[in-house]
Amino acid sequence: MAKVKTKIGNDFCPQALFLYGTKQEDGQPHFGLFCWFGYYHSSEGLGVMACIGEEKQTKDLIRKNGIFSANLVSEQLLPLADYYGCTYGKTAPDKMKRLPTVEWGEVLDVPVVAESPVSFELEVKQTLPMGDGSDIFLCLIRNTTVSEELLNKAVPFPQRLRQAAPVLAPGEDTYASIDGRYLGKWGEPMKNLPGISPTP
Ligand SMILES: Cc1cc2nc3c(=O)[nH]c(=O)nc-3n(C[C@H](O)[C@H](O)[C@H](O)COP(=O)(O)O)c2cc1C
Secondary structure (H helix, E strand, O other): OOOOOOOOOOOOOOEEOEEEEEEOOOOOEEEEEEOOEEEEEEOOEEEEEEEEOOOOHHHHHHHHHOEEEEEEOEHHHHHHHHHHHHOOHHHOOOHHHOOOOEEEOOOOOOEEEOOOOEEEEEEEEEEEEOOOOOEEEEEEEEEEEEOHHHHOOOOOHHHHHHHHOEEEEEEOOEEEEOOOOEEEEOOOHHHHOOOOOOOO
């Protein structure tokens, strides 16, 4: 089968989804959903590259605090994560009326999602402004926490990976499970949250 030139994009290149957790000025946690996320390695250790587009509350708080958490989104967390991704914090002051179980970082003063299977506590080392409103944050991972049961090496890794149940963004504005199940379009899973009525 020939390869065909198409529009520039990354469909079929699945990205894991993360909830970025930041501390607001009043001490309350704030969360947003993000997928433009990758890793780098430096002499200081493993780092994370996080790209945030136009202005948003998460970006203001990352710039102000210089630290945030990244919490892997599991299938269980997807309705809430989808809500955080489809609700713009700057114009929805009550966005955080829905919260996961929040814990605070072991190393950094950042909110961490207890239900998430993997959480990183991140310290921004460099900010690369792209000049068009997009910014890339290069961050050192200062701490990683993982659900205890995922560390049981007696269980084969593929089984523990399915147990972690990370949600992927594989393209065409959809969500998928790690074993390829379709989990809905962006904006759909949040309709399962109490108080949000499904569109007819
Ligand atoms: C599946 C999904 C992935 C997203 N990934 C990103 C991303 O990587 N970078 C970004 O700037 N916005 C991304 N967004 C949009 C933000 O989640 C959205 O702007 C949200 O309002 C951020 O929260 P805040 O406004 O409270 O800061 C994504 C949204 C969805 C639904």
